Amino acid sequence: MRRIFYSVRMRAGRQSRHISGAEGIFSGKDEISQAARLYVERALSHPKGRPEAVSLKVELLDKKPLIITSLPVSTLEVNGMEDSRRKAAEMLLWLGISQRAVKTAFRILAGPGMRGAALVDIKTGRRMESDKKRGTRASRIGITKKALQILAGRLEERGIDNIRVKEALIVASKVMACPFIEAEFCISDNPDYTTGYIASRQTGYLRLPDIKRKGSPKGGRVFFVKEGARAAIITDFMEKTPVLVGKIAPVKGIIPFYEIKADNNRKPGRKEGLPAKDRARNGPA
Numbered sequence: 421m422r423r424i425f426y427s428v429r430m431r432a433g434r435q436s437r438h439i440s441g442a443e444g445i446f447s448g449k450d451e452i453s454q455a456a457r458l459y460v461e462r463a464l465s466h467p468k469g470r471p472e473a474v475s476l477k478v479e480l481l482d483k484k485p486l487i488i489t490s491l492p493v494s495t496l497e498v499n500g501m502e503d504s505r506r507k508a509a510e511m512l513l514w515l516g517i518s519q520r521a522v523k524t525a526f527r528i529l530a531g532p533g534m535r536g537a538a539l540v541d542i543k544t545g546r547r548m549e550s551d552k553k554r555g556t557r558a559s560r561i562g563i564t565k566k567a568l569q570i571l572a573g574r575l576e577e578r579g580i581d582n583i584r585v586k587e588a589l590i591v592a593s594k595v596m597a598c599p600f601i602e603a604e605f606c607i608s609d610n611p612d613y614t615t616g617y618i619a620s621r622q623t624g625y626l627r628l629p630d631i632k633r634k635g636s637p638k639g640g641r642v643f644f645v646k647e648g649a650r651a652a653i654i655t656d657f658m659e660k661t662p663v664l665v666g667k668i669a670p671v672k673g674i675i676p677f678y679e680i681k682a683d684n685n686r687k688p689g690r691k692e693g694l695p696a697k698d699r700a701r702n703g704p705a
């Protein structure tokens with residue numbers, strides 16, 4: 421018999437302000453009820469305060485989730501905030517992202533938070549979302565029970581088994597499963613959490629400690645879009661295609677900048693763009 425999956429999503433807010441959100445993909449009555457209970461409990465005990473409304477959606481998925489492997493995790497060796505930001509910029513340039521696009525990303529991440537991620541053209545640095553306050557959200561995501569257990573064990577060995585890393589890794593793994601995205605750059609808008617990340621096929625999920633000053637509420641997400649890709653197709657994938665992390669890649673420790681570059685024998689090129697078949701499918705920009 422065909423397995424049926426549900427997307428379970430929770431969001432909590434106060435006076436139209438988003439306080440917290442959580443989601444997963446589950447199958448079977450017990451799993452779904454347990455997730456729903458945990459999400460509501462979480463919404464009611466969030467450090468950002470008591471919500472005025474908690475909304476819970478349990479939605480039958482009309483297609484089978486795409487099963488993916490999580491990105492490998494590592495942490496960049498940095499020496500304070502200046503060093504972390506400089507290395508993050510250098511890493512993005514090394515990934516083939518233009519100076520202009522890197523500048524745009526830092527500007528977005530220092531501005532007022534968005535409800536989703538910004539789409540930035542890798543070459544021109546141009547913003548591509550139609551609604552720049554909303555952006556594009558990676559949703560309909562989850563992780564299998566077994567993969568979550570393995571992930572927790574691997575993160576624990578490195579002393580980083582916390583919910584933020586797990587949830588961000590699931591988001592980043594879906595983002596990088598989109599063939600039109602070259603990389604993601606994320607800085608948490610949580611004032612107490614100063615570790616950001618760059619995600620790409622070359623670096624995996626690369627944690628960036630001290631990427632912002634403690635106490636700063638600024639942050640957000642930027643998805644760098646390959647040349648010729650269309651925002652609408654990316655948004656549709658990010659928001660509608662159900663993706664389930666079913667396999668876990670290795671979790672490494674702290675790595676110096678040069679080692680990450682040396683690990684990749686193929687320097688990613690700026691001209692890489694989309695593979696011909698994707699260009700054809702995606703049409704002109």
Ligand code: COA
Nearest residue numbers: 429430431438441442443477535536537554556557558559
């Ligand atoms: N931040 C701020 N506001 C959010 C939000 C978020 N992460 N998610 C939802 N909202 C608010 C917005 O006002 C949104 O209206 P909009 O679509 O005009 O922006 C409204 O809630 C309804 O959003 P919708 O996508 O229909 O909510 P949902 O009930 O499907 O739940 C969440 C979505 C909250 C589960 C999902 O956004 C989420 O946070 N998932 C966890 C993973 C994650 O962090 N993804 C974001 C990556 S960019």
